[in-house]
Amino acid sequence: MQALATIYFLTLRSLREAVRNPAQEVGNIFVPLFFFAVTVGSIGSIAADAFGIDNFTGFQVPVAILSAASSISSSAGLGTITDIQRGYFDKLLLTPAPRSAIVLGRIAADGVRALVITGVIVVVGLIFRTGFDTGVPGALLLLAGSFFFGMAYSGFNAAVALRTGSPQAAAAGGLLLFPLIFLSTAFAPKEVFADWLQVLATINPITYILEAQRSLIIEGWNGLDLLRGAAAVLGFGIASFVLTYLALRWRTS
Amino acid sequence: MSAIWAEGLTKHFDEVRAVDGIDLDIAPGAIFGFLGQNGSGKTTTIRMLTTLLRPTAGAARVDGLDILAEARAVRRRIGVALQEAGLDDIQTGRELLTLQARLFGLGGGVRRERVDELLAVVDLEDAADRAIGTYSGGMKRRLDLAAALVHRPTIIFLDEPTTGLDPVSREAIWRYVNRLSAEEGITVFLTTQYLEEADRLAHDLAIIDAGRIIARGSPAEMKASIGTDVVTVRVAAAAALDRAAEVCGAVPGVERVQVADGAAVVYVPDGARAVARIVLALDDAGIEVGDISISHPSLDDVFLQATGYHLQVEEPPAGEGGAA
Numbered sequence: 341m342q343a344l345a346t347i348y349f350l351t352l353r354s355l356r357e358a359v360r361n362p363a364q365e366v367g368n369i370f371v372p373l374f375f376f377a378v379t380v381g382s383i384g385s386i387a388a389d390a391f392g393i394d395n396f397t398g399f400q401v402p403v404a405i406l407s408a409a410s411s412i413s414s415s416a417g418l419g420t421i422t423d424i425q426r427g428y429f430d431k432l433l434l435t436p437a438p439r440s441a442i443v444l445g446r447i448a449a450d451g452v453r454a455l456v457i458t459g460v461i462v463v464v465g466l467i468f469r470t471g472f473d474t475g476v477p478g479a480l481l482l483l484a485g486s487f488f489f490g491m492a493y494s495g496f497n498a499a500v501a502l503r504t505g506s507p508q509a510a511a512a513g514g515l516l517l518f519p520l521i522f523l524s525t526a527f528a529p530k531e532v533f534a535d536w537l538q539v540l541a542t543i544n545p546i547t548y549i550l551e552a553q554r555s556l557i558i559e560g561w562n563g564l565d566l567l568r569g570a571a572a573v574l575g576f577g578i579a580s581f582v583l584t585y586l587a588l589r590w591r592t593s
Numbered sequence: 594m595s596a597i598w599a600e601g602l603t604k605h606f607d608e609v610r611a612v613d614g615i616d617l618d619i620a621p622g623a624i625f626g627f628l629g630q631n632g633s634g635k636t637t638t639i640r641m642l643t644t645l646l647r648p649t650a651g652a653a654r655v656d657g658l659d660i661l662a663e664a665r666a667v668r669r670r671i672g673v674a675l676q677e678a679g680l681d682d683i684q685t686g687r688e689l690l691t692l693q694a695r696l697f698g699l700g701g702g703v704r705r706e707r708v709d710e711l712l713a714v715v716d717l718e719d720a721a722d723r724a725i726g727t728y729s730g731g732m733k734r735r736l737d738l739a740a741a742l743v744h745r746p747t748i749i750f751l752d753e754p755t756t757g758l759d760p761v762s763r764e765a766i767w768r769y770v771n772r773l774s775a776e777e778g779i780t781v782f783l784t785t786q787y788l789e790e791a792d793r794l795a796h797d798l799a800i801i802d803a804g805r806i807i808a809r810g811s812p813a814e815m816k817a818s819i820g821t822d823v824v825t826v827r828v829a830a831a832a833a834l835d836r837a838a839e840v841c842g843a844v845p846g847v848e849r850v851q852v853a854d855g856a857a858v859v860y861v862p863d864g865a866r867a868v869a870r871i872v873l874a875l876d877d878a879g880i881e882v883g884d885i886s887i888s889h890p891s892l893d894d895v896f897l898q899a900t901g902y903h904l905q906v907e908e909p910p911a912g913e914g915g916a917a
Contacts, residue, residue, distance in 0.1 A: 342698070349695050357683045360724075427679030430645060431740065435696040436668045593647050 343444075346437040350445020351452065357419065358453055364415055369457055372407035373464060376400055379527065380468070391528045395558045398470035402553035403526045404461045405482075406546065409454045409490045410517035416450045417497030417510030424505050433592065443502070443588055447494045454490025455483050470557060478556040481566075489549065489573050493517065495580025502587035520546045545572035594657050596621040596748055596780035597642065601651035604637050611637040613804035614651065619797065621747075624774045624781040626795025626812075628788070628892065631907045634804040635784035636676060639752050642782070643673045656747055669697070672741035672749040676756065678733040682726030686717055686736050689725060690743055697744035711739040715769065731762030738769060748780040749773060755790060763790075770794055786906050788892045800896055807899040812892060819890040819898060821848055822864025824871060826857045829881035840878045844870050854903055858894070 358365055380397050387396035420443075423429040432442045462479060466472065472479055500513035523537070524546040530538050541547050552569020555562040599617040603610070612634040619625045629635050640646040642653055644664040653660045656670040681689060690711060694704040712721045715735035720728060728736065734754060741749055751770065755763040771794065773779040785791050791798055792812050800808040800815075808815055828837045838857040842850040846867055849860045861867040864887040875882055888894075896904045 346696060349692055353681075353684070353688075353692055356688075357681075360683050423681070426681070427675055427677035428681045429679075430675055431673075431679035431693075432696070433645060434643060434668055434671075434673045435693070436665045436698075437696045592645070 342436075343438045343441040346441035347445045347448055350432075350442060351448040354416075354419065354446045354449030355452060358449070365453070365457075368408055368411040368415065368453075369460055371411060372404040373461065375407065376404040376461075376464075379403070383527075391532055393529065395470060397465065397468045398558035399554060400527075401461060401465040401470055401557055402550045403521065404465075405454075405458050405486055405553065406489070406517065406521060406526075406549065408457045408461060409486065409493055410515075410521075412450055412453045412457065412490060413494040413497045413517075414511060414513070414515070416446055416494045417501040417513050418507055420446060420498055420501035421505060421507050421510050424501070439588060439592060440585060443498055443584055447491050447498055447584070450494035451487040451491035455487040458483055458486035465557070472557055473560045474556045478561070482553060482556050485549075485553065485569065485573060488577065492573055492577035492580050495577070495584045499580065499583035499587040502584065502591045505591075517546070520544055525550055545575055548572040594621070595619055595654070596623070597625070597653070597655055597782060599642070599651065599653035602638065602641060602648055602653050603650040604634075604641060604646065605649045610804050612641070612648075615801070615804075615806050617653070617799070619780065619782065621780050622774060622778045623796045624770065624783060624794050626791040626798040627782065627784040627801060628786070628791045628795075628798060628896070628904075629784070629801035630786055630905050633801045635786075635801055636752055637804075638801070639673075639675075639750050639782070639784060643671060643750050644668055669744070670747050672744070672746035674734070674737045674741045674749070674751050674754055676752040678730075678737040680725050680733055680737060680740075683724060685722050685724055686728070687712065687721040689736065690740055693740045694743045699744065707743060707745075711742060714742075715739045716765075731758055731765070734758060734762065734766060735769075738766070742773075746779065748782065751781065751783045753784055753786065755785070755787065767794060786904065788896075788904060792892055798892075800892075800899060802896075802900050808895055815892065815895045816890040819860065819894055821860040821862050821890070822867075823888050823890055823894050824859040824861055824864050824868055825884075825886050825888070826859060826871065826875070826882060827855065827884040828857075828875075829883040831855065833880045836878065837875060837880050840874050840880065841871055844874050846870070849898075851897060851901065853897055853901070858897060860898075864888075 380400050384396040387393045393399050433439060496516060497510060497513045501510045523540045524544045525541055530541050533541060548568040549572045552565045555565040595618050597617055597619040599615060601614045602612060603614050604612040615638065627635050637646065641648045642655055642660060644660055644667050655667045658667045660667055687708060690708045691704065694707060699707060712718045715738060717732060717736055720732060725733065725736065755766050770781055770783065774781050783794060795812060798810065798812050798815060799806045826837060826841060828834055834852060834857060838850045838852050841847060841857050841859045847859055847861045851858045859871060868885060868887055872882060872885065893904055
């Protein structure tokens with residue numbers, strides 16, 4: 341009970357921080373939307389002929405969502421560093437609140453921020469006429485998925501921040517997702533890749549998260565895709581929480 | 594029961610012995626001063642006693658609770674204001690205290706009442722709804738102190754609470770600390786590198802150097818333990834200092850001479866009478882006196898006697914402290 345209360349209060353604190361620093365949130369949404377618009381504008385018209393994708397705008401929406409989640413999580417790592425450097429993290433550790441809940445508070449806030457930013461990107465996508473084949477239930481599932489992915493990915497950055505205490509390392513941790521995005525089916529289906537890239541895309545969990553999100557937007561309900569996507573998010577989550585737990589133990593030992 | 598007890602408390606960082614087997618036994622309600630210069634082991638000791646750092650060896654109990662086995666219970670009983678005022682610049686003062694109160698489980702009306710009470714105690718009512726980032730260094734320290742008190746702890750740890758503050762802010766913090774002990778019976782564990790602070794506040798004092806406690810007692814007891822007055826002699830020619838110390842040491846009544854910071858520090862009973870003999874002896878030896886002064890023993894003399902050097906105070910870079 342105390343753990344849940346701690347997570348709730350510290351999530352509110354981190355969200356308040358985000359609201360009072362709107363420039364950072366504008367940056368988090370602007371960059372993914374910029375690349376979304378440029379990608380769709382530059383190769384959208386040839387996507388049907390080249391890749392067999394009719395709705396390339398809808399195809400690209402999940403890429404914008406994951407990029408935005410990456411930016412958010414990167415800033416969360418920096419937030420943790422700031423707390424450590426100012427001594428505020430110690431102040432939190434000196435309360436009787438469970439220590440894992442202290443870290444989860446900020447991570448949960450990142451989940452909420454990812455959810456909000458996903459909503460904005462979906463609305464922009466609708467303005468670009470992406471449509472949404474699974475309707476409102478699918479949109480809600482997409483938002484829920486973004487919430488959990490935002491938390492899972494934020495955990496990696498929290499782990500880097502706790503282990504290193506270095507702003508540079510925390511910023512670099514946020515970039516981990518970008519190579520994974522480029523080595524996935526972010527810009528084209530696997531079938532058009534070179535053999536080596538097909539192998540990498542197949543073992544890359546981001547591929548399955550993108551395909552699950554795309555199925556909701558442009559294909560309709562597809563149980564297998566959703567299951568694979570959920571498993572990938574869960575795998576990310578477990579890995580990041582284990583790393584975060586170990587980093588927290590290291591910092592407090 | 595001791596408020597704070599430790600035996601053989603030790604912390605090593607690789608090859609560095611930051612704290613090297615210290616023993617503590619602090620009475621409830623006392624203001625305990627822990628005096629030492631930067632890097633002597635004060636902060637590491639406080640971080641172990643407040644459960645932020647695991648000791649390498651030794652044992653400690655705070656309010657009767659084991660710092661390792663009962664760490665969360667310890668945290669419920671203690672308030673801590675660390676050296677860097679651990680605050681969040683984006684929150685307001687009131688929001689920070691409210692969050693702190695919530696994390697300690699204070700609910701509804703009690704929480705609001707306590708936050709208002711503390712804001713009044715530390716004179717921050719007018720600034721309560723401003724972002725902490727706009728506060729001066731002194732205001733931040735006062736808010737940090739209030740945050741440490743929000744759950745009515747029985748023991749409070751203050752790590753160099755006045756370092757870098759101007760005299761007015763320092764005086765205000767001293768007033769609050771005295772009030773905590775005298776009116777609320779709170780045990781105060783206070784680290785400091787300021788001799789005056791230790792002298793003014795501490796009922797009980799330990800001097801730490803290189804991770805070891807080298808002197809222990811009340812400030813008055815410590816100064817009395819020197820048992821002599823202190824005559825400080827500076828000679829006109831620095832090259833003659835060692836010879837001057839030798840000459841002083843041979844003057845009848847002189848118990849001991851130390852050379853530190855370009856002066857010969859002479860420990861002698863009844864310094865006022867001895868000073869004439871010292872000057873004459875130096876004159877006979879052909880050593881010109883540059884300056885000579887007599888003082889009753891200070892904590893600095895206690896420190897010098899125990900370590901062989903004066904306490905060096907390191908202030909934080911400009912801009913980190915601040916006015917009230």
